[in-house]
Amino acid sequence: MSQEEEAAIIIKAHELRKQGKSEEAEQVYKQIPLQPYLAKFAKEHFGADFLINYGWNLSEADAEYGLGWLTK
Amino acid sequence: MVSAGLLNKILLGAARIDTGRKNLTADGLEHAGRLSYEDGISLSLEAFIRKWV
Numbered sequence: 754m755s756q757e758e759e760a761a762i763i764i765k766a767h768e769l770r771k772q773g774k775s776e777e778a779e780q781v782y783k784q785i786p787l788q789p790y791l792a793k794f795a796k797e798h799f800g801a802d803f804l805i806n807y808g809w810n811l812s813e814a815d816a817e818y819g820l821g822w823l824t825k
Numbered sequence: 826m827v828s829a830g831l832l833n834k835i836l837l838g839a840a841r842i843d844t845g846r847k848n849l850t851a852d853g854l855e856h857a858g859r860l861s862y863e864d865g866i867s868l869s870l871e872a873f874i875r876k877w878v
Binding site for chain 1: 829832833836837839840841843844848851854856857860861863864867
């Protein structure tokens, strides 16, 4: 995802939060890949199921740690 | 025990703060960086309030 695409998502999600649409904003924010170090932290402290069940975009973590890192 | 929903909010807050921090120093992305940073702090505060207040 380009930085410009990410910026557009941030602006859209921010507008949704301003309108009181927190849950919609969260879903929009989650289109942005979670930073690999945060994904790794979450896996270690919250578990892999947490990341899967809450719909996080793990594409950058997959690229950094290799496919299957979540279930190792 | 902390609920998964609360953990979700905390993680989202951290992610937004991190993105905001990076974008604040990138040409042309300062506005989005500031919004992301602000939203991250708001999310984190909401999580704190939900848990501790």
